[in-house]
Amino acid sequence: MTPSFKASLATFVFALAGIGAILFYAPVGPFLLPHALIYAVLVVNTFFSIRFWSALQPVDNRQFFIDAVLIAAYLALALSIGKPLHFALAALMLFIAAPIKYMLMRGRIPHEALRRRKMLLDYLGTVSCIALTLGTLAGYALGSAWLFALGFTLANIYLLFIRPMYRL
Numbered sequence: 001m002t003p004s005f006k007a008s009l010a011t012f013v014f015a016l017a018g019i020g021a022i023l024f025y026a027p028v029g030p031f032l033l034p035h036a037l038i039y040a041v042l043v044v045n046t047f048f049s050i051r052f053w054s055a056l057q058p059v060d061n062r063q064f065f066i067d068a069v070l071i072a073a074y075l076a077l078a079l080s081i082g083k084p085l086h087f088a089l090a091a092l093m094l095f096i097a098a099p100i101k102y103m104l105m106r107g108r109i110p111h112e113a114l115r116r117r118k119m120l121l122d123y124l125g126t127v128s129c130i131a132l133t134l135g136t137l138a139g140y141a142l143g144s145a146w147l148f149a150l151g152f153t154l155a156n157i158y159l160l161f162i163r164p165m166y167r168l
Contacts, residue, residue: 007051026082052166
C-alpha cells in the first residue's frame, strides 16, 4: 500500500466515523461545533502525517500495535463528539499514545531530528489536552473547547502550510 493510498484510506475512515458520530450519535448542543472543528482539523493533519511517516516507519509488531491503539483512540474521539468530558479524555488518550509511536522509531529511521520535532509537537498537544480536561473539570467546558479548537486550528495552519512539519 503506498503512503498516499494509506493516508487517503485512513482519512476516509476517520472522516466517515466523525460524520457518522455527528449525524447519529452526538448530542445536539453547544459542544458539537468546537468538537467537530477539532476532529476535522485532526483528520486533515492525520492525512499529511500518515502520508509522510508511513514511508519511514519500521514494519513490525510494535508499530502495528501502537497504530491499533491510535485507531481506537480516533474512534473513541469521534464517538465522544458533543460530550465535553468524554471528548477531553479521548483527546488526551490520543495525544498520550501519539508520541509513543515515534518513540518506538528511535534509532530506526534516518531522520532523528524530524522524529524529535514530531514528538515535541505531540507533547504540546498532550499538554493542551490536559488544559482542555482541567478546564472542563473546572466548569469552563465550552470556553475550553473553543480555546482548544482555535489554538489547534491555528497551530495546524502554521504546521501544515507556513512551516510544514511533514517534509524532509
